[in-house]
Amino acid sequence: MAVYTEIADDEIDRFVSGYDIGAVLSFKGIAEGVENSNYLVVTETGPHILTLYEKRVDPRDLPFFIGLMEHLSARGLTCPQPVRNRAGEALGTLAGKPAAIVTFLKGMWIRRPRVEHCAAVGTALADLHLAGEGFALTRRNALSVEGWRPLFERSVERGDSVLLGLVDAIREELDFLERAWPSGLPKGVIHADLFPDNVFFLKNQLSGLIDFYFACNDFLAYDAAICLNAWCFEADGALNVTKARALLGGYQRVRPFTDEELAALPILARGSALRFLLTRLYDWLNVPPGALVAPKDPLEYWRKLRFHQSVADIRAYGIGE
Amino acid sequence: MAVYTEIADDEIDRFVSGYDIGAVLSFKGIAEGVENSNYLVVTETGPHILTLYEKRVDPRDLPFFIGLMEHLSARGLTCPQPVRNRAGEALGTLAGKPAAIVTFLKGMWIRRPRVEHCAAVGTALADLHLAGEGFALTRRNALSVEGWRPLFERSVERGDSVLLGLVDAIREELDFLERAWPSGLPKGVIHADLFPDNVFFLKNQLSGLIDFYFACNDFLAYDAAICLNAWCFEADGALNVTKARALLGGYQRVRPFTDEELAALPILARGSALRFLLTRLYDWLNVPPGALVAPKDPLEYWRKLRFHQSVADIRAYGIGE
Numbered sequence A, B: 001m002a003v004y005t006e007i008a009d010d011e012i013d014r015f016v017s018g019y020d021i022g023a024v025l026s027f028k029g030i031a032e033g034v035e036n037s038n039y040l041v042v043t044e045t046g047p048h049i050l051t052l053y054e055k056r057v058d059p060r061d062l063p064f065f066i067g068l069m070e071h072l073s074a075r076g077l078t079c080p081q082p083v084r085n086r087a088g089e090a091l092g093t094l095a096g097k098p099a100a101i102v103t104f105l106k107g108m109w110i111r112r113p114r115v116e117h118c119a120a121v122g123t124a125l126a127d128l129h130l131a132g133e134g135f136a137l138t139r140r141n142a143l144s145v146e147g148w149r150p151l152f153e154r155s156v157e158r159g160d161s162v163l164l165g166l167v168d169a170i171r172e173e174l175d176f177l178e179r180a181w182p183s184g185l186p187k188g189v190i191h192a193d194l195f196p197d198n199v200f201f202l203k204n205q206l207s208g209l210i211d212f213y214f215a216c217n218d219f220l221a222y223d224a225a226i227c228l229n230a231w232c233f234e235a236d237g238a239l240n241v242t243k244a245r246a247l248l249g250g251y252q253r254v255r256p257f258t259d260e261e262l263a264a265l266p267i268l269a270r271g272s273a274l275r276f277l278l279t280r281l282y283d284w285l286n287v288p289p290g291a292l293v294a295p296k297d298p299l300e301y302w303r304k305l306r307f308h309q310s311v312a313d314i315r316a317y318g319i320g321e
Helices: A009-016 A059-074 A115-131 A145-153 A166-180 A220-231 A241-254 A259-285 A299-309 B009-016 B059-074 B115-131 B145-153 B166-180 B220-231 B241-254 B259-285 B299-309
Strands: A024-029 A037-043 A046-052 A092-094 A097-103 A187-190 A199-202 A205-209 A216-219 B024-029 B037-043 B046-052 B092-094 B097-103 B187-190 B199-202 B205-209 B216-219
Touching: A009 A024, A009 A037, A009 A092, A059 A097, A059 A115, A115 A187, A115 A199, A115 A205, A115 A220, A115 A241, A145 A166, A145 A259, A166 A259, A166 A299, A187 A220, A216 A220, A216 A259, A220 A241, A220 A259, A259 A299, B009 B024, B009 B037, B009 B092, B059 B097, B059 B115, B115 B187, B115 B199, B115 B205, B115 B220, B115 B241, B145 B166, B145 B259, B166 B259, B166 B299, B187 B220, B216 B220, B216 B259, B220 B241, B220 B259, B259 B299
Parallel strands: none
Antiparallel strands: A024 A037, A037 A046, A046 A097, A092 A097, A187 A216, A199 A205, B024 B037, B037 B046, B046 B097, B092 B097, B187 B216, B199 B205
16 A cells, blocks of 8 residues: 655646546545555546556656557456546646546455456456557566566575575576576567456456556466466465466467467466565565555465476466366 | 555445445545545445544444534534444444444545635634534543643653653643643533544535544634644744634634633643644654554644744734734
């Protein structure tokens, strides 16, 4: 939960007056999101979400994110739609920071996903991958295999304070992944962060996807591996094979994996686990003073990585039998 | 900003299904408030605020708070109105904690109050004092003069780490206030925490008051002194006499102060400044690990206290000439 920037009432009034959405009736910070500040702005025409892009987001990436939401929306995917102001711009400046207003998406995120939610998110991920086709802009995935070692180096010194032997184990995994990382798999626009808090449900039906601020171009199957890690493990650290089968099966109903993608899944899952282990480890070791967000447990992803290391083939994920 | 309790989607669905307000369409934590967790719950019938009472609130006080909001609402004061569930109860249990749903109040709080806002809040405070008449329940003010010394004792040891000499200066002020604190002033229900973030405005008209969780029975003029401190000082620490005159004048248009109240104002202002100095000092020295709220600067109230100590009579507040 994080709202980093305090916005004055007259600032928000002035900002919103540039849009055709009526006057502001209410304005509240939302205790969600980590990278940006989000506010619920109720205007005479209804609720909207205002996002202020904080310093962890590169402003040069914003046209990609905003354009992607418009592209996906136009292709029928339900996601927040950027609202353009009277000058035709979807990006403005508020309190000295880049800011955008997007439409309000009904629904709630599921705190304890069940099998049917996993199936729905698999389907939605494949829908997203198909809807992303033809999007003109591209964005490199800075958090894929080439990005991991530099990230790792920043946690080497104190990494073993979290778990003795962790630094050596990560180095070994990095050596392996850099050698074995696949190439030539189908690529496209991926969400890259489709955790439960970014998927809304309404009466148990998936009602939309949010938060495209990690989206980039990468292997489509890598996105599925991220979801597998984020949705299909139980609180005790074990993979729920029924959920994995539901998620990957839901995906395949819309976009069947190629044989190469299926063969690569275990290593993509390892890579995805390492990626979140590394960012969480860094955040854990570098909690800023006055932080408004409790850092997430990096060892959750260490346990997931260990699981995937033990996987012989994709039957461990409930598919390919 | 603080949301202390994570609520699962099925828990909120179940809780709201006990009310006649339709199904939940959206559910978001609000990054406001310090004592309780607040959520915006949009249902089929519109937006509502759900409050979860965290451990700093004594559950035995909840009937007073809830009843007061109902009493004030019935008397025409605009404030959140508790929604009763189908069993007729305004208080329920959610995630193991007391919880209430109240109506959503339109408006925004003013980050940089101007003179006209101060006038409006003075009037609203007097309205509140009149509307509170006849409320059957009572609640002692644990943060009035008898409560200050025990609170002070808990900060004695490390108080001077905030400002050298602070502990002795507070002790001296306490000695003085305990001797000189008035008696016999008109009493009633006071808000006791009417800071700018608890007063909503819509198009520069005051649209309502929120957060009655410090309300209690005490001197009515003490409430005005709290507002004076909260609304009428500039960022540089100086009292804005024009704002003070507007606030106290706005109050007097609805409920004129008695001569005794006017004479007591400087000492009530000192007491109010000491009260917030003491609570902020304690919070400053006791930030819990993983705190989601940055503690507020206690020295802001030290500077206000010093100002009031220098006041000869109420002309310093722009009235009584």
